Amino acid sequence: MTTVAADTTALPPAPHNPWRDVLTGSVASITFTFIAVVAVGWFWVGPKFLSFGNISIMGTFLIVPLIVGAFSGPALLSGVVDLSIGSMVGFSSALFALLISLGWDPASAAAVTLVACLCFGGINAIAIVGFGAEPIAATLGMLVALRGIAWVLLGSQGAIFAFNIDMFNLVSMTIFGLPLFFLLAILLTAIAAVIVTKTRMGRHVQAVGGDDRAAARAGISVKKVRVAALLLSAFGAGLGGIVFAGQLGSAARATGVGLEFQVYAALMIGGYSILRGGVGNPVGGALGLLAVAGVSNILDLKAISPYYVNIIVGLLLLAAVLLDRLRGGDAYE
Amino acid sequence: MRNLLRVLAVTALSVPALIGLAGVAQAQDKFKLGMAVGGNTCCEWMKAQGDVARALAEKNGWDYVELSNNNDPATALKNAQIFVQEGVDAVIQFNGQAASNPAISAVMKQANIPIVTYDIADPGMYFVGIDNLAAGIAGGEGLGKIIKEKWACNPDLVVSAEGAGAGIVNEWRTGGMRTGLKNICPDIPDAKYVSFESQGDAAVGLPAARDLLAAHPEAKNIAVVGLNDGGVLALINAAEQLGRADGVIGWGQDGAFITGDNVNPHLAGSVFYFLEGYAVYAIKDVIGPIAAGNVPPLKADAGDPASKVQPCPVTAEQAKAVPDMNERVKQLLAAPAGTAEYDLFCPNKG
Structure with a gap:
């Protein structure tokens, strides 16, 4: 057995250097990536890339x-990955569109849809927290089940048309040339970042994800934190599905398909870890989504096949992981 | 948190500075056509639809912008917004995820940009497409003639490879094929008609096709109809895997898999739509007049389309005389303006 002695010759911590912090902080890689994407867009596409109209298009899509x-970031931070978010979006949009098509008013339909999503989030929580199921396995089961339920709701046509011009105009509303809902989503991200980094609740979530046993010894209720995180994840996906239905005026089988990969790839590029809790910041996740959307937009505007987007997203992901390692992996946490 | 705020501050300062330098794109004098291709990796013709539209736009001296809907409703909506931003004068789209069509219609209407949609109708878009019901009936009658000759109209099973996601188009095509089959073989009992969900894709529909065959172990002579060639091939491939393909005869729709060197011997025929060449119809009847300043009245109904594509039913034997898609595109682009592939290649012109 090998015993590792404390390294008494280790250097004392380096003095605080704000620029080094920028280079090594939790959102450093994605910040540089984001700036690089903006720079490439600016030089390659031209001023149009940063016009309000173009940012508005990307914003609407995002x-x-x-x-x-x-909303799914806290689950990752607390050490549980929720793979069912894409299907939850599909289910939510299908249920919301169905209720609207049956003549419900949008507010009641949204409320019922969100409660239903919370119920499915609760089932995830019971399986993972109550019965100790592996999060990937449990939420993979939910992914498949919710996709099936959505298909049943959508019926033989595979789609429900529930176009409502008022809802469409609401979701498409702009302020200062940018979509209102995009600005609200950014505000939501900022609030989430403040909660995660500045509040006791956020520190509890990170502590649970970092080391759940240590967190429990420190008096944090690991179960409560993870249940809340999974419910939040389901709520966010439910909200996303409702916005989707409002945006598209419909729900279809394709709604939300692959969204979990789109979101988690961006969150990982942004500094989160799928398998390791306690790592990541909502701002990094948002920058990850913006960077990927920027790449996609550049390819669109340069009329390059969108199939290249996947290659670039994959390379960005690899680069993010590599940068994470070069910076010392967990050392900055 | 401090470095986070610092990064945000740098970003917040740099982005508006760059935005401030942003100019407005120069106004375009030339007519500009936007094309949103379907973007489903299942089918080569989706990319070819864009290639033909691009070539015809260039022939007409127009500017051309092409985007892919990536078979995703949100991407299709984003593309509509990009077309508006790019200042196109008209748009053609194939949107396999038609659920986003109402939102796309609203965006285009707001920008006063006319839009042509292929094969899946929307009230706000010019409809260019096949007469799906006629195509279905013609295909069913073609299969019926073979069934009558080989099995005296007495198959063990008639399988429908449905694609429910296509909605009414599936009902017209697949249901139309059943109607056509009944026109020739009216005495096949209803109990022999069974369906599976193929989703219009040979690979995706394979498991459901295998399950259907497993549920009917006694069936030997099986006739297959469906939404498209891919769906019909799902059943044929499943029968091949189970060693039961000898008694399977299929007839597809769209003609995607009936030409070339590797046509499945159990695919007895199909109905060519010549999907890759739809731009000829769209440009002749809608886009061309718009470019000339004569906006035609909106015809959005599949029953009364802005331009009707002629279906071309062929047996596998007749299809051998039809060149493959790449060659067809080459000959189409060399033909006089307005010539459709139906005129060039259909061996059974009505």
Whole structure:
């Protein structure tokens, strides 16, 4: 057996250097990536890339991923990954569209939809926290089940048309040239960042994800934190589905398919870890989504096949992991 | 948190500075056509639809912008917004995820940009497409003639490869094929008609097709109809895997898999739509007049389309005389303006 002695020759901590903090902080990689994407867009596409109109297009496309990302981040931070978020978005949009098509008013339909999503989030929580099921396995089961329920709700046509011009105009409303809901999603991300980094609740979530046994010894209720995180994740996905239905005027089988990969890839590029809790920041996740959307937009505006987006997202992901390692991995946490 | 705020501050300062330098794109004098291709990796013709539209736009001296809907409703809506931003004068789209069509219609209407949609109708869009019901009936009658000759109209099973996601189009095509089959073989009992969900894709529909065959172990002579060639092939491939393909005869729709060197021997025929060449119809009847300043009246109904594509039913034998898609595109682009692939290649012109 090998015993590792404390390294008494280790250097004392380096003096505080704000620039080094920027280079090594939890959102450093994604900040540089984001700036690089903006720079590439600016030089390659031209001024149009940063015009309000173009940012507005990207923003509209990002509303749902930003909402879902902001709400699913705490689950990742607390050490439980929720793979069912994409299907939850699909289910939520299907149920909401169905209720609207049956003549319900949007507020009641949204309330019922969110309660239903919370119920499914509760089932995730019971399986994972109550019975100790592996989060990936449990939420994978929920992913499949919710996709099936959505298909049943959508019926043989595979789609429910519930276009409502008032809802569409509400979701498309702009302020200062940018979509209102995009700005709200950014605000939501900022609030989530403050909660995660500045409040006791946020520190509890990070502590549970970092080391649940140590957190329990410190008096934190690991179960409560994880249940709350899973419910939040389901709520966010439910909200995303409702916004989707409002945006598209419909729900379809394709709604939300692959969204979990889109969101989690961006969150990982933004500094989160899927398998390791306690790491990540909502701002990094949002910058990850913005960077990926920026890449996609550049390819659109340069008329390059969108199939390249996946290659670039994969490379960004690899680069983020590599940068994380180069910076010392967990050392900065 | 401090470094986080610092990063945000740097970003917040730099982005508006760059935005401030942003100019407005120069006004375009030339007519500009936008094309949103379907973007489903299942089918080569989706990309070819864009290639043909691009070539015809260039022939007409127009600017051309192409985007892919990536088979995703949110992307299709985003593309509509990009077309508006790019200042296109008209748009053609194939949107396999038609649930986003109402929102796309609203965006285009707001920007006063006319839009043509292929094969899946929307009240706000010019409809260019096949007469799906006629295509279905023609295909069913083609299969019926073979069933009558080979099995005296007495198959063990008639399988429908449905694609419910296509909605009414599936009902017209697949239901139309059953109607056509009944026109030739009216005495096949209803109990012999069974369906599975193929989703219009040979690979995706394979498990459901295998399950259906497993549920009917006694069936030997099986006739297959469906939404498209891919869906019909799902059942044929499943039968091949189970060693039961000898008694399977299928007839597809769209003609995607009936030409080339590797046509499945159990696919007895199909109905060519020549999907890759739809831009000829769209440009001749809608986009061309718009470019010339004569906006045609909106015809959005599949029953009364802005331009109707002729279906071309063929047996596998007849299809051998039809070149593959790449060659067809080459010949189409070399043909005089307005010539459709139906005129060039259909061996059974009505």
